[in-house]
Amino acid sequence: MQHHRALWMRAAAWVSAVALVLAGCAGAGRSSRGPDGGAGSSGAGAQRPVVVLQGVDATTLDPAGHAETPAYNILNNIYDTLIYRNHEMKLEPGLATEWRTLNDTTWELKLRQGVKFHNGDTFNAADVKATIERIIDPAEASPRRNNLSAIQEVKIIDDYTVHIITSAPYPILPNRLASEHVISAEYLAEHGKEYLAANPMGTGPYKFVRWVKQEEVVLEANPDYWRGAPQIQQVIFRPVPEAATRISQIQTGQADIAVNIPANQVEALRNDPSVKIVDVPSVRVIYVAFQTRKGGIVGNPTFRRALAHAIDARSLIDNVLMGAGYHMATALTPQHFGFDPSIQPYPYDPDLARRLLAESGYQGEEIQFDTPSGRYAMDKEMAEAIAGQLQKIGVNVKLQVNEWGNHVGLMTSREQKGIYMLGWGNATWDADGTLSPLLSGDGAFSSHESPVSDELILKARSTMDQAERERLYHQALRQLHEDVAHLIDWQQKDIYATSTRIEWTPRSDEEINLVSARLVQ
Numbered sequence: 001m002q003h004h005r006a007l008w009m010r011a012a013a014w015v016s017a018v019a020l021v022l023a024g025c026a027g028a029g030r031s032s033r034g035p036d037g038g039a040g041s042s043g044a045g046a047q048r049p050v051v052v053l054q055g056v057d058a059t060t061l062d063p064a065g066h067a068e069t070p071a072y073n074i075l076n077n078i079y080d081t082l083i084y085r086n087h088e089m090k091l092e093p094g095l096a097t098e099w100r101t102l103n104d105t106t107w108e109l110k111l112r113q114g115v116k117f118h119n120g121d122t123f124n125a126a127d128v129k130a131t132i133e134r135i136i137d138p139a140e141a142s143p144r145r146n147n148l149s150a151i152q153e154v155k156i157i158d159d160y161t162v163h164i165i166t167s168a169p170y171p172i173l174p175n176r177l178a179s180e181h182v183i184s185a186e187y188l189a190e191h192g193k194e195y196l197a198a199n200p201m202g203t204g205p206y207k208f209v210r211w212v213k214q215e216e217v218v219l220e221a222n223p224d225y226w227r228g229a230p231q232i233q234q235v236i237f238r239p240v241p242e243a244a245t246r247i248s249q250i251q252t253g254q255a256d257i258a259v260n261i262p263a264n265q266v267e268a269l270r271n272d273p274s275v276k277i278v279d280v281p282s283v284r285v286i287y288v289a290f291q292t293r294k295g296g297i298v299g300n301p302t303f304r305r306a307l308a309h310a311i312d313a314r315s316l317i318d319n320v321l322m323g324a325g326y327h328m329a330t331a332l333t334p335q336h337f338g339f340d341p342s343i344q345p346y347p348y349d350p351d352l353a354r355r356l357l358a359e360s361g362y363q364g365e366e367i368q369f370d371t372p373s374g375r376y377a378m379d380k381e382m383a384e385a386i387a388g389q390l391q392k393i394g395v396n397v398k399l400q401v402n403e404w405g406n407h408v409g410l411m412t413s414r415e416q417k418g419i420y421m422l423g424w425g426n427a428t429w430d431a432d433g434t435l436s437p438l439l440s441g442d443g444a445f446s447s448h449e450s451p452v453s454d455e456l457i458l459k460a461r462s463t464m465d466q467a468e469r470e471r472l473y474h475q476a477l478r479q480l481h482e483d484v485a486h487l488i489d490w491q492q493k494d495i496y497a498t499s500t501r502i503e504w505t506p507r508s509d510e511e512i513n514l515v516s517a518r519l520v521q
Helices: 002-023 069-075 125-136 173-177 185-191 193-198 243-251 263-270 301-309 313-319 350-360 379-392 404-413 432-439 451-461 466-483
Strands: 050-054 083-085 091-093 096-103 106-111 151-158 161-166 206-212 216-221 234-239 275-290 325-328 366-372 396-402 419-425 486-499
Touching: 050 069, 050 243, 069 234, 091 096, 106 125, 125 151, 125 161, 125 185, 185 193, 243 263, 243 275, 243 486, 263 275, 263 486, 275 325, 275 379, 275 432, 301 350, 301 486, 313 325, 313 379, 313 486, 366 379, 366 404, 379 396, 379 419, 396 404, 404 419, 419 432, 432 451, 432 466, 451 466
Parallel strands: 050 234, 366 396, 366 419
Antiparallel strands: 083 091, 096 106, 106 161, 151 161, 206 216, 216 234, 275 419, 275 486, 325 486
């Protein structure tokens, strides 16, 4: 803890120095003004806006009212978090300059001074308390409540110090705080949550200008941003569901960043001088799991191992995903805390698969394979190819393609009959964010339970010593791998198209942050 704190303090010192220089530029005092503080356009008209195309519009612009990436990407440019996750997915000071544990259930956060909200309100501890208490209040029904449900109380010690008390040891609290945007307590109290949901107002690099639903969200640069004013003066987020339309708008210069480019379009776009293709390994892992709770042949580990050796993952990734994926041995990526590089994927060995299948006592029972269609890149196509590989060793697979809402219902009710596909984006970058919900007996999306791995996962979740936590997670992963809880895991590759006039690097957590982007034309 002391070593990590020293690193954070060195980073905080540099950021604090920047903040002190900028503090004199910010307005003073509390204000009841609207989200733009009555300011002008800051010269936004002098530069053509940067246009970002996402697949869907935000459902709300209330930081506590959503659990979706499209809304988060917009809000991340308007608000700040207490703790910032940098491009390398490491934690750095944000609105909190330092954080430490006073005991196993008490965290102390020191807050950054001199920071202003866009309307001139001064950021302080009351804003942190209001932000967190609103999310954890059951009456608010925030979709983000589970992220912070371990928090029992937020105490204001002084204007720039807060204590966060958890109901049990909760070592990943900093990871969780890195995903929560801090609102102004006074702005919320004066205007109410309905107004906030349509008129966001934060301390971030961009100020909210307007939201025309299903058309665009317009933001303009905050010249007094405590980290330094953004180079891009105006940003527009637009919802465009069709991938072909997103690509066309990049090619014709109508847009600058487009998400979710199909892998089968990449080669042609790389030859287009008006387009740049950028990609990154994603936080999201797609997996095919076994329903082991219902007994039968799927509950037999020898049968599961037979199926695992029947999968030619390299062929699937090369020929179905067109290379846009990475075969994983477990449901964690190398960037996640707790990842164990010593665990290797089950090797493709169809002869061994057939021998194990016979050994398991399989008699040709039908195995249902539930998959969504259109939720993940080439999901139905991957399911079809996996089913084909299983059929080659003699498994009777029935592929069931589900509408997304029905598919999620099957997962949460645990009514899957055999094997199923799902994806999980664990932006905490900690093993707990995957193993607890997906692979422990009490997990909301888990169809697997094991006394050994369940105990290890639960113990790791409330262990404050990081080295011991990592050891426990490695043990749990090895046990899950031995149990063959998953048939196959692959890390998604996120593919974006950009215009040639912008320099922007995508992040593995799917965030689109424009403060670090640059125009080159």
